[in-house]
Amino acid sequence: MSFREFNARAPIVVTMLAVVLLSLALFQGSTSSAHAAEPHTGGSSAPAETDRAPNPARGTGGASDVTKPRHRHNKTKRRGSTDRTTHRFPVAGPYSFGDAGMRFGAPRDGHSHQGQDVAASEGTPIVAPAGGSISATGYQPEGGGYYIVLSATGEDYDYVFMHLQARSTLVARDQRVRSGQRIAAVGNTGRSFGAHLHFEAWRGPWFAGGTAIDPLPLLRSWQGSSTGR
Numbered sequence: 001m002s003f004r005e006f007n008a009r010a011p012i013v014v015t016m017l018a019v020v021l022l023s024l025a026l027f028q029g030s031t032s033s034a035h036a037a038e039p040h041t042g043g044s045s046a047p048a049e050t051d052r053a054p055n056p057a058r059g060t061g062g063a064s065d066v067t068k069p070r071h072r073h074n075k076t077k078r079r080g081s082t083d084r085t086t087h088r089f090p091v092a093g094p095y096s097f098g099d100a101g102m103r104f105g106a107p108r109d110g111h112s113h114q115g116q117d118v119a120a121s122e123g124t125p126i127v128a129p130a131g132g133s134i135s136a137t138g139y140q141p142e143g144g145g146y147y148i149v150l151s152a153t154g155e156d157y158d159y160v161f162m163h164l165q166a167r168s169t170l171v172a173r174d175q176r177v178r179s180g181q182r183i184a185a186v187g188n189t190g191r192s193f194g195a196h197l198h199f200e201a202w203r204g205p206w207f208a209g210g211t212a213i214d215p216l217p218l219l220r221s222w223q224g225s226s227t228g229r
């Protein structure tokens, strides 16, 4: 076509292009908003693993608690000392770290183990390894059973205790506890097979931006610090 013809048709072409681009944009907008609405519909059933931490956002009332600004960590919380002069081994009685299957990172159904299991007799006292405040308590019949989350003071750790004995929890959310204070007892609740404490250590807030780390070095550094052993 000649230049003159192109000029004559240009407005039509431009208009058509605009219409196509606009519809593409609208289409993309509608699909992306549809995707954005999906995450909460998927996977809302109970965790299918032995002792996985439940997501408090799915629970009733735990979510706001673990997203408080006090958890704006790294900068505000110092690493602090986590040695046995200030900390206590959480199981106040005979215990065992067991075999490889009880370690952090051990394979589980569809994921890896996020904590260290500490085998002990049902009813063995569990004490706070550090001073802090209780940031969550709850019950997950298909997951961690009865559990407690402790946000330690002066350090960047949340500590998580799971499969607690029924009716053994002695603390409530927002309660302050001191290092060595009894908070619960070893149990076998939730998806647990055999009495043990499932213990997690998180750098930063539990399921609210933090990361689970291998707690075994911490546990080892506290060995011998509980009165029950």
Ligand SMILES: [Zn+2]
Pocket: 051, 113, 115, 116, 117, 197, 198, 199
């Ligand atoms: Zn475990």
